[in-house]
Amino acid sequence: MSKQAEKMKNGPLQGLRITEFTSAWAGPYATCLLGFLGAEVIKVESKKRIDHSRFIAFTTGKSFSTPDESSVFNNLNLNKQSVTLNLTKPKAVEIAKRLATVSDIVVENMRPGVVPRLGLGYEVLKEIKPDLIYLSSSACGQTGPWREYVGYAPTFAAMAGLPFITGYDDWPPSNFMGSIDLRSATTAAFAILTALLYRQKTGEGQYIDLSSQESIAVLTGEVFLDYVMNNKVRTRQGNRHEFMAPHNCYKCKGENNWISIAVATDQEWQALTQVMEKPELVEDARFSDGQNRWNNQDELDSIINEWTEKHDYYEIMEKLQKVGVAAGPSLSGEGLFKDKHLKQREVFMTVDHPVIGKDWIITPPWKLSATPASIPRHAPILGEHNETIFKGLLGMSQEEINQLSEEEVIF
Amino acid sequence: MTERALAGIKVLEFGNLVSAPYCAKLIADLGAEVIKIEEPGHGDDARRRGPFPANEPHQEKSGLFLYLNTNKFGITLDPFSPEGKIIFEKLVKDADVLIEDRSPGEMEKMGLGYDDLKKLNPGLIMASITPFGQTGAYRNYKAYQLNIAHLSGQGYLLPIPTFDLDRPPVKAGCHSSDYDPGLVSVVAIMAALYWKGASGQGQFIDLSKQEALISMQRIESVTYANSGESMTRQGPQHSRMPGGIMPCKNGHVVVVTPEEHQWQALMTLIGNPKWSQGDMCKDQQARSENADELTELIIEWMIDHTKEEIFEKGQALSCPIAPVNSAEDIVNSKQMEARNFFVEMEHSEAGRIKKFPASPYRFSKTPWRLDRPAPLLGEHNKDIYCGRLGYTEDDLTRLEQDGAI
Numbered sequence: 001m002s003k004q005a006e007k008m009k010n011g012p013l014q015g016l017r018i019t020e021f022t023s024a025w026a027g028p029y030a031t032c033l034l035g036f037l038g039a040e041v042i043k044v045e046s047k048k049r050i051d052h053s054r055f056i057a058f059t060t061g062k063s064f065s066t067p068d069e070s071s072v073f074n075n076l077n078l079n080k081q082s083v084t085l086n087l088t089k090p091k092a093v094e095i096a097k098r099l100a101t102v103s104d105i106v107v108e109n110m111r112p113g114v115v116p117r118l119g120l121g122y123e124v125l126k127e128i129k130p131d132l133i134y135l136s137s138s139a140c141g142q143t144g145p146w147r148e149y150v151g152y153a154p155t156f157a158a159m160a161g162l163p164f165i166t167g168y169d170d171w172p173p174s175n176f177m178g179s180i181d182l183r184s185a186t187t188a189a190f191a192i193l194t195a196l197l198y199r200q201k202t203g204e205g206q207y208i209d210l211s212s213q214e215s216i217a218v219l220t221g222e223v224f225l226d227y228v229m230n231n232k233v234r235t236r237q238g239n240r241h242e243f244m245a246p247h248n249c250y251k252c253k254g255e256n257n258w259i260s261i262a263v264a265t266d267q268e269w270q271a272l273t274q275v276m277e278k279p280e281l282v283e284d285a286r287f288s289d290g291q292n293r294w295n296n297q298d299e300l301d302s303i304i305n306e307w308t309e310k311h312d313y314y315e316i317m318e319k320l321q322k323v324g325v326a327a328g329p330s331l332s333g334e335g336l337f338k339d340k341h342l343k344q345r346e347v348f349m350t351v352d353h354p355v356i357g358k359d360w361i362i363t364p365p366w367k368l369s370a371t372p373a374s375i376p377r378h379a380p381i382l383g384e385h386n387e388t389i390f391k392g393l394l395g396m397s398q399e400e401i402n403q404l405s406e407e408e409v410i411f
Numbered sequence: 412m413t414e415r416a417l418a419g420i421k422v423l424e425f426g427n428l429v430s431a432p433y434c435a436k437l438i439a440d441l442g443a444e445v446i447k448i449e450e451p452g453h454g455d456d457a458r459r460r461g462p463f464p465a466n467e468p469h470q471e472k473s474g475l476f477l478y479l480n481t482n483k484f485g486i487t488l489d490p491f492s493p494e495g496k497i498i499f500e501k502l503v504k505d506a507d508v509l510i511e512d513r514s515p516g517e518m519e520k521m522g523l524g525y526d527d528l529k530k531l532n533p534g535l536i537m538a539s540i541t542p543f544g545q546t547g548a549y550r551n552y553k554a555y556q557l558n559i560a561h562l563s564g565q566g567y568l569l570p571i572p573t574f575d576l577d578r579p580p581v582k583a584g585c586h587s588s589d590y591d592p593g594l595v596s597v598v599a600i601m602a603a604l605y606w607k608g609a610s611g612q613g614q615f616i617d618l619s620k621q622e623a624l625i626s627m628q629r630i631e632s633v634t635y636a637n638s639g640e641s642m643t644r645q646g647p648q649h650s651r652m653p654g655g656i657m658p659c660k661n662g663h664v665v666v667v668t669p670e671e672h673q674w675q676a677l678m679t680l681i682g683n684p685k686w687s688q689g690d691m692c693k694d695q696q697a698r699s700e701n702a703d704e705l706t707e708l709i710i711e712w713m714i715d716h717t718k719e720e721i722f723e724k725g726q727a728l729s730c731p732i733a734p735v736n737s738a739e740d741i742v743n744s745k746q747m748e749a750r751n752f753f754v755e756m757e758h759s760e761a762g763r764i765k766k767f768p769a770s771p772y773r774f775s776k777t778p779w780r781l782d783r784p785a786p787l788l789g790e791h792n793k794d795i796y797c798g799r800l801g802y803t804e805d806d807l808t809r810l811e812q813d814g815a816i
Contacts, residue, residue: 012606025630037602058652058669060634060642071637072630122775141773144749149726150673154655155733158665163656164737165584167570173663173735174570174581175646175656182627184771186594191772193601194441198416198777200608207775214752214771217741219590221768224753225474226462227738228766234738238581239557239566242461247557249566249579256643258579260561326553330561330580333635333642336625344547347622348636360636365626366599367544369525370614371606373599 011038012371016196019044019096019103021087021120023051025153025181026212027109027137028076030188034105035079036364036373042103042389043077044096045382046086047411054382058152059178067382068355074379075361078351082380083389086411091404093119098394100125100132104199105192109137112147122207131205133195137188141211151212153180160216165223167236174236183219184212245294246272248301249330250308252316258330259313261304261320269293271323275316276307353378386410415442416777420604422508424448424483425490428456429556429586430620431512431540432479433593434600438508439482440770440779446502446795447480447786451487451816454788455480464761470788471760475586477785478768481756485786486795487816491521495815501800503528507607508536508600515545525615534613536603540596544619554620560588563624564632572655573644580644588624595623653698653705656735659713663735664721666709674698676730680721681712742766758784792816 016039020031028043028051035041045051053076054067064070083099085092097120100106106125108115115121115136122134136142139151140159157163157176167174191208199205217224226232241247241262249258263269266289273281281287281303286296293300308316313329320327329335336342337360350358356378364373390396390410404410420443424435432447432455439445449455457476464472490499500523503509509528511518518524518539525537539545542554560566560582569581582588596618603614625632635641646655654666654677668674674695678687686692686708691701698705713721718734725732734740741747750773753766761784770779796802796816810816 012602015609033598034602037599052669056669057630058667059630061646061651071633075629075633140746141750143773144746146726146746149733150729150731151733152667152669152731154665154667155731158656158663158733158735159741161736161738161741162584162587163663163665163735167581168578171570171574172656172658175572175665177571178630179565179627182629183591183594186598186627187771189598190437190594190601191774193598193605194416195774195777196605197420197601197608198414200605201419202414204776206777209773211750211771213746214750217747217752218768218771219587219594220585220738221478222460222462222475223585223738224742224766224768225478225764227742228753228764229462229464229474230466232462234585236584239579241557244555247555249561249581251577251579256576258561258567260558260566262555262557264555321549321552324553326555326558328549328552328554328558328562330567331564332567333564333632333640335567335641336564336632337636341543341547341549342621342625345544345619345622347625348633360633362625362629362632365595365619365622367617368599368603368614369616370612371603 010371011036011373012368013037013039016040016105017103018042018105018107019099020106021108021110021115023109024053025076025178026184026188027107028053029182029185030137030192031107032076032078032080033186033189034192036375038371041080042099042385043080043082043380044085044099045082046084047382048086048088050382057178071356071359074351074353074356074359077379078361078375079377080380081385081389082383083386084383084411086408087118087120089407089409091407091409095394095409096120097125097128101129102393103132105133105135107135107137107188107192111150112136112138112142126205131199131203133192133199133205133208135188135192135208135210137184137210137212140213142209153178156180156213157216159213161220161223162216165220165234165236168238169236180216181212184210184215187215240297243290243294245290245297246300246304250301250305252308252313253311257313259308259316259327260330261325261327263325266290268325272320272325275319275323275325276304349375351375351378354381413780414777415780416774417441417443420444420508421506422446422510423502423506425509425511425513426540427512429479429589430592430596431510432457433590434540434596435483435510436479436481437593437597438600441777445483447483447485448488448490449485449788451489451814454487458788469760477758477761480785482782483786484791484795485789486792487789489815490523492813492815494810494813496521496523498796498800498815499523500531503535504531506532506535507604508538510538510540510600512540515541515550529613532613534607534611536600536607536613536616538596538600538616538618540592540618540620542620544622545617556586556589557582559620559624563621564628565624568631568642568644571644572646576645591627592618592620592623595626651699651702653702653709655706657706657710657713659721660715660717662718664713664718664732665735666725666730666732668731671695673730676728677709677725677732679728680725680730681709684708754781756781756784760787789816
């Protein structure tokens with residue numbers, strides 16, 4: 001066993017196996033998270049129905065002509081194994097069922113209704129594997145009038161209400177991209193782990209219907225309650241806060257550089273004016289207490305901007321943090337990559353990918369002391385593990401594999 | 412009564428505002444016993460955040476607090492007072508998980524760090540949720556939700572698209588950037604619980620809110636590292652697609668058409684105008700090059716139609732199109748109604764709330780359930796201190812006077 005594989009054996013989910021029939025972002029990243037934690041993940045794909053994130057990503061605008069050169073796909077499918085099964089063929093469905101039988105968890109994110117039609121629905125699989133945990137992820141859930149509606153991150157974010165409250169009131173609502181899928185995926189990982197804990201205690205599996213739309217809606221619970229309690233429809237507030245001021249991003253030296261500053265107390269306000277070398281502001285009636293600062297925040301913002309424009313954002317951050325004022329830059333991709341704290345925390349790492357070469361990815365977002373999460377390997381090449389899985393796990397002979405490949409079952 | 416997925420799991424929450432309480436709520440809602448510790452006399456700061464019924468602040472009526480603390484038991488305790496510390500330690504001895512969000516070093520300083528607590532309870536899982544994590548240059552820096560949203564790169568890319576780069580980038584709406592770290596954290600806690608079930612072993616989990624938000628943007632965050640190009644809030648500059656967020660008769664809609672048949676469905680929806688047969692639309696490449704102009708042409712049709720009509724007709728054609736919903740649209744939506752996304756909640760102070768948001772998952776055996784509303788401040792002091800830890804009512808009075816509870 002390689003050193004990397006040895007390390008992965010130490011994850012908290014070691015010994016668990018997942019078979020997934022997923023594509024795009026929301027499904028694949030759910031199992032990717034569980035893979036970081038040590039679960040073995042088998043991704044079922046097919047040349048007939050390739051996960052389109054191997055080719056395009058509308059979040060970044062990048063597209064590729066072959067299935068194994070996308071950094072986006074790599075970052076969302078780390079640690080996994082890939083087998084190719086053409087599920088339009090009955091023989092392939094039978095093999096997929098055998099994979100489910102030797103798995104603890106099955107995850108799919110096809111349009112509701114498709115997987116049962118293929119013969120791989122929960123009702124079928126639980127007959128052959130009664131303690132199976134099976135999660136279906138979809139745009140709006142498996143039930144209700146919108147169940148078959150098609151969606152991507154921007155559409156189900158919009159349906160969930162987040163764009164309506166993000167951005168500026170005099171601009172259109174903000175669009176949201178792939179990060180929305182990853183919220184749905186993280187929610188799915190939590191739901192699966194809940195079912196696993198229940199199974200650990202009772203031996204029983206179950207089915208989970210996850211709605212991506214709802215997984216975003218629950219992140220703004222109080223917004224619905226404001227409407228339910230007060231008939232108030234919340235709208236876009238930029239960076240503004242319900243009572244803190246200043247509470248905004250301010251322009252700094254350089255191109256498109258910004259620093260966020262948030263002040264909650266009089267003490268923080270006084271410290272800010274000291275650093276700005278404008279102690280007279282403390283005496284200014286317009287800003288004499290929290291309420292006045294909030295009422296006059298437009299003027300306050302211009303005064304702060306005049307100061308920040310002349311300085312580097314890290315310089316301001318350090319000076320303000322030293323006196324207990326919450327401040328930090330609005331970091332770009334470059335800013336994140338070069339930030340010293342994120343370097344110390346090892347947030348970025350590279351994996352060696354056979355086609356891409358050295359690819360930068362983001363490490364798992366948790367530091368577990370006894371059973372650390374890890375990324376021992378790159379995302380799989382399409383069909384890379386056909387032999388390992390079909391021979392090693394399902395006991396097929398090379399002859400059988402060749403035959404099935406010829407019939408475009410393993411394909 | 413249906414089964415509770417996490418019945419028997421005992422969690423102690425020493426958290427404030429959004430991230431740690433949301434993390435503990437997710438577990439409480441699925442059946443774990445969560446005891447929330449609040450500052451005596453003051454309580455969680457979320458109690459002082461809106462919305463309030465009729466906009467009248469009241470510590471038992473905050474919509475934010477009521478939402479983030481369902482299904483929990485609530486006690487008041489100051490673990491940093493001498494007697495309070497002893498009580499805290501007794502509670503920790505009996506817990507599977509401690510979720511806390513104090514600044515790095517604060518718990519250690521009071522003798523309540525992981526190394527101290529694991530001596531009392533070797534199987535303890537302790538999860539510490541802080542702005543920047545327990546290590547690194549910024550570990551002691553102060554950051555509110557606004558700062559974390561921007562320091563994670565999330566703000567830099569909002570709003571999309573931006574019409575004027577001289578206008579500041581923004582955070583995501585309301586408290587969502589503070590919910591996210593709670594959601595990311597709960598995954599690690601659940602995995603650690605699974606490991607504890609398998610091995611008996613507990614552990615410490617260091618959780619950084621900044622890293623939680625970066626994890627939600629793992630793709631956007633590495634574009635510079637891999638290509639030398641930072642993304643901007645003007646949206647992707649290559650392979651652009653016509654569409655996105657567009658105005659319509661009564662609000663906005665959003666459409667994405669990465670696949671050819673989806674673009675065709677969009678054209679069918681708007682009646683196959685002449686220009687859709689022309690060179691500007693002949694393939695994805697041409698549409699990308701003419702994205703702005705095509706979007707304007709699509710808007711000409713949208714502006715005469717309502718978002719509901721566009722949504723239903725577009726989806727009937729399998730076009731990935733959706734309305735940009737407000738809270739009102741969602742509370743009244745037939746999809747949410749059909750899925751029982753909103754449930755009724757009865758609270759002794761806030762009264763009856765007819766539509767209270769529930770959960771995004773439907774478990775076939777162990778469904779989400781509202782067993783009890785968020786606790787009143789100190790509501791379960793007697794149950795926990797007398798019923799569970801064996802203090803007398805006289806002790807309670809004395810502890811209250813000492814400020815321990």
